[in-house]
Amino acid sequence: MSIKKISWQQELKQALQAIGIESELYTSDSFLLLKFQDNEELHLNLLSIAKHPDSAETLLLQQQYSASEKQLIQLWEDIWYTKPVQILSRISALLGKNKRIHGRKTSIITITQPEADRFLQENHLQGSAKARHRYALVLEGQFVAVATFSAKRKMTRKHADYTSVELIRFATADGFTVQGGLSKLIKHLIKTILPSDVMTYADLDWSYGKGYTKLGFEMVSQMPPAEIWLDQSTNIRYFPHRLPAEIIADLAPLATSEKIVYLNSLHYISVFNTGNLKYILLCQ
Template identity: 80%
Template structure:
């Protein structure tokens, strides 16, 4: 899906400038990075589909930045092309450019799955996902934040009547940061359905989970980087076990090298994520 070799990186840089964010591209070993004029603690690692470093090398780079109290975001070419508005919104929020609204000025309402889908498709990098419980924060007559949760799941290995709920998605409307917004939505959920804990995952491509820690979540584990196959024709990402059934069947007996060659011939490219951090907050 590459156009010119650095066209998407230059396009990103110009798009940031158009919303008042000055940045600079530079190289470090095999990486092409972007730094910001007004924030020396935030960096982007720009990963192209055709040629990119491996996950192990990228993980080492991320750990080096973390050790220096710097956040390194992993931005893939396909994510920029398919979700440019969401990427710019997320960066703008991290740069402190958003309008701030305090959660106490908002009200909590239950919303339908289609309403959650519409909001999250527009405002979350991963789009929407099916959820049992869906809530929005309303300010000045509009939704400015949405959180979705699973139903209660029995955790009998903890104790017979122990239940846990997953926070599946949280997003704010473009241009808004809601101070205390996620906390307000979680507290509403806890009061409504009374789980023993709420758990969630921080996407290490974009977050180190500091926001969850501030809310009282405890780090419960880490999921390592994962291989992903990108269908470049339709711009769809698949974990290996979720590839279309016909592709799983066709590659079941192939070596890794043979599988790579076969899928590449069908315009599938191998990419990866940096894994996830698992967080849990007790409710009692």
């Protein structure tokens, strides 16, 4: 007897059930979505690589859910396959099922880039990124949260002494929510390097940025959905300008339709995000 392989959406549903989260798949027009039995505010839009609605239709659906005071997360098939542990942890946190730690019980230490890389690769959906300033919250000798920031950048268009620093990554350890943790880390950064503002981005696939608003950030702009090319052989995502150099060179003389055919021949497929929100926290 042959064994029938279950779909990735069913695999996700079973993985959620295994950690005590009951969910239900349902359809809405051309979308396959997932809702939770004990939470009516959070929903997942499950986007398959081979066939999916376009970015405009997806963004409209997201806006409809937001208008109804519901959060719609865009979960792509390749992200589920590459980051299942981080996805389950993020969903658990959004549903309020994580163990809560008070930030005041933690201490702050400066960490190295390799230490930040290890923690963020394990606990952040986007992995790690190079940063100038890196801090961890520590409880009983263990990292429970990490935040990384850029170097200060002069913003002379505002005034000669104005500087800005970017919050690049923030993540908590799997299974934990650190209450006041991000606020504590940002206040430490501000006290340490004295920027004029702290800026960051909320990924609209996963967040409406409400947490930043609660910390005093102001939303200043919204970026539209962006095209992304997924290398199906490695499950690595690339923005068009960050494709491998040899591919960019080969694409240069081609028309748009020819570029798509060429990338498809290399097993790249077009996906997208729903954009992001830019937030700024004034410090001075």
